[in-house]
Amino acid sequence: MLKRKRAGGLVRLSQQVVLLLGLSFFIFPVFWLISSSFKHDVDIFSLPVKLLAFQPTLANFARVLETTTIPRLALNSLFTAGANVVLSLLIGTLAAYGISRRHIRGQSLLLWFLGVRMFPPIVAAVPLFMVAAALRLVDTGLILPIVHLLMNVPFTIWMMKSFIDDVPLEVEESALMDGCSHWTVLRRVVLPLIRPGLVATGVFCFIFSWNEFLLATVFTQRVATTLPIGISSFVTKEQILWGPLTASATLATLPPMALAWIFNRYLVRGLTFGAVKP
Amino acid sequence: MPRTRKTVGYALIAPAFVSLFLMTIYPLAYVVFVSLHHWAIVPLIPRVFVGFQQYISLFRDSGFYQSVSATLVYTCAAVAAEMLLGFLLAWLIAKTRMLWIRLLYLLPAVTTPVVVGLIWRFFLAYNLGPINYFLSSVGLGRVNWLGGSTAALMSIILVDIWQWTPFTLLIFLSGLESLDADPYEAAVVDGASGWQILRYVTLPLLLPVATVILLFRLLDAFKTFDIIYMVTGGGPANSTEVLSYKIWHTAFFQNRIGYAAALSIVTVVIAALLLRSLIQVMRNAIHGR
Numbered sequence: 001m002l003k004r005k006r007a008g009g010l011v012r013l014s015q016q017v018v019l020l021l022g023l024s025f026f027i028f029p030v031f032w033l034i035s036s037s038f039k040h041d042v043d044i045f046s047l048p049v050k051l052l053a054f055q056p057t058l059a060n061f062a063r064v065l066e067t068t069t070i071p072r073l074a075l076n077s078l079f080t081a082g083a084n085v086v087l088s089l090l091i092g093t094l095a096a097y098g099i100s101r102r103h104i105r106g107q108s109l110l111l112w113f114l115g116v117r118m119f120p121p122i123v124a125a126v127p128l129f130m131v132a133a134a135l136r137l138v139d140t141g142l143i144l145p146i147v148h149l150l151m152n153v154p155f156t157i158w159m160m161k162s163f164i165d166d167v168p169l170e171v172e173e174s175a176l177m178d179g180c181s182h183w184t185v186l187r188r189v190v191l192p193l194i195r196p197g198l199v200a201t202g203v204f205c206f207i208f209s210w211n212e213f214l215l216a217t218v219f220t221q222r223v224a225t226t227l228p229i230g231i232s233s234f235v236t237k238e239q240i241l242w243g244p245l246t247a248s249a250t251l252a253t254l255p256p257m258a259l260a261w262i263f264n265r266y267l268v269r270g271l272t273f274g275a276v277k278p
Numbered sequence: 279m280p281r282t283r284k285t286v287g288y289a290l291i292a293p294a295f296v297s298l299f300l301m302t303i304y305p306l307a308y309v310v311f312v313s314l315h316h317w318a319i320v321p322l323i324p325r326v327f328v329g330f331q332q333y334i335s336l337f338r339d340s341g342f343y344q345s346v347s348a349t350l351v352y353t354c355a356a357v358a359a360e361m362l363l364g365f366l367l368a369w370l371i372a373k374t375r376m377l378w379i380r381l382l383y384l385l386p387a388v389t390t391p392v393v394v395g396l397i398w399r400f401f402l403a404y405n406l407g408p409i410n411y412f413l414s415s416v417g418l419g420r421v422n423w424l425g426g427s428t429a430a431l432m433s434i435i436l437v438d439i440w441q442w443t444p445f446t447l448l449i450f451l452s453g454l455e456s457l458d459a460d461p462y463e464a465a466v467v468d469g470a471s472g473w474q475i476l477r478y479v480t481l482p483l484l485l486p487v488a489t490v491i492l493l494f495r496l497l498d499a500f501k502t503f504d505i506i507y508m509v510t511g512g513g514p515a516n517s518t519e520v521l522s523y524k525i526w527h528t529a530f531f532q533n534r535i536g537y538a539a540a541l542s543i544v545t546v547v548i549a550a551l552l553l554r555s556l557i558q559v560m561r562n563a564i565h566g567r
Contacts, residue, residue, distance in 0.1 A: 015370050022367050029397050030385040047411045091293040098290030116298050118549050120501050120522055123542045127308035150301055153294050162486035200452035211391055232392040249393040256388040260381055
């Protein structure tokens with residue numbers, strides 16, 4: 001018994017070691033980025049890498065926040081990603097529920113939605129631009145939340161369908177028996193059960209839209225430009241302005257991380273426990 | 279009853295279907311149209327109808343086959359590693375109580391892709407990169423990460439794994455967290471070992487979510503552009519010129535929009551055929567179980 005306990009401790013220890021080793025691989029480059037944003041230019045490329053031992057400065061942040069359009073672009077990005085996530089989750093979850101529960105040629109529709117995501121954005125961009133120009137939508141706040149639906153709605157549908165499929169039908173049926181409407185069943189019974197999936201999907205839709213570069217360069221010019229474009233403007237033909245680049249890239253990680261942090265607790269297990277107890 | 283059931287179903291699907299249909303049908307028709315022409319960006323150069331000639335020369339172009347093979351190697355290697363690593367880490371995280379750790383794992387995914395490319399180009403640099411500095415200071419030789427054909431392909435696969443494992447990890451984790459407890463309780467009562475629970479309870483229950491992650495990672499890896507654009511620029515000797523990069527290069531660098539359009543159509547067809555057979559294989563596996 002004691003031996004078994006000790007072996008269990010060893011297993012747990014080795015699991016934690018694996019977790020921390022993996023973690024260091026995944027976050028070291030980001031730590032380098034963040035620490036570089038607090039450095040003077042001379043320290044950025046010094047070897048060995050100085051993660052902490054350097055003279056810190058806030059000059060890069062001051063420069064980015066005071067002399068560039070980055071703050072305004074951040075607002076544009078927030079609106080773009082926020083509006084797109086709301087729209088994607090709304091129409092995507094409805095469609096997923098429809099396909100999962102109504103069985104209307106679900107398979108071919110699902111494949112069609114996958115095909116939309118397969119379409120290379122660079123191919124869709126030019127013809128769509130001509131349509132958007134005719135509708136006077138280019139460089140307005142509306143255009144990016146709409147065209148980003150192309151990548152996020154298929155993703156939402158597939159994700160939400162796989163989660164809704166797992167909700168036992170009896171739960172829904174018993175709620176219907178109790179006199180709930182279909183809408184109430186979806187909102188009050190199904191959605192709470194699939195919340196981890198909904199949250200993970202929403203967070204990644206936000207990240208996809210937040211980081212999207214190609215469509216954003218095509219469909220915005222000045223007014224509605226988003227952060228990735230502003231950040232890459234520090235890469236010029238002559239040189240890379242590493243100070244402002246790392247500072248703005250560091251700032252750009254904050255909103256998605258804040259979002260993930262806020263919703264982190266909703267990812268936690270416990271919601272489906274005992275949902276279908278006899 | 280069945281009729282209203284279907285009507286409600288169509289009403290639920292309509293917003294998603296109509297909006298995406300409107301946004302894809304015109305581009306698709308346009309690309310097919312352009313692919314049948316010699317077409318330069320500059321409108322002054324006459325656009326000539328050439329039929330399927332560009333498709334024919336495409337299939338005679340050895341660069342095209344090299345590009346297909348680079349794309350397939352890149353996609354398969356990166357996605358396989360991301361699925362395994364993502365599941366392993368998610369499984370380990372789900373067993374601990376360390377909630378904060380999943381936030382830290384998310385950092386690569388929230389970093390702007392252009393910046394990811396720049397960071398890794400610097401990290402992998404031969405002379406001034408931190409990785410080679412570390413290797414040579416502990417007595418191992420420097421590695422020419424981006425110099426050789428194979429090494430460069432391996433290096434961008436590594437970057438893809440770095441950027442996208444957080445995605446597979448977090449979604450596996452949300453799948454693990456929403457699993458029903460009952461099968462576990464039953465398995466524990468029956469005296470199943472940890473390994474048996476993983477093999478016969480967890481993995482089958484995770485199959486639907488794993489399928490979604492697999493399909494979307496395959497699609498996205500298949501059309502990767504930013505990493506290659508920033509880290510290798512398709513080189514050395516076109517060894518990392520994946521299809522989406524080749525499309526971009528042909529269209530905007532060589533100014534052959536028509537040829538690039540034909541290449542896009544063929545790319546989409548290849549991806550569709552591969553996905554179809556993959557879905558078929560998976561469906562058989564699930565039903566054969």
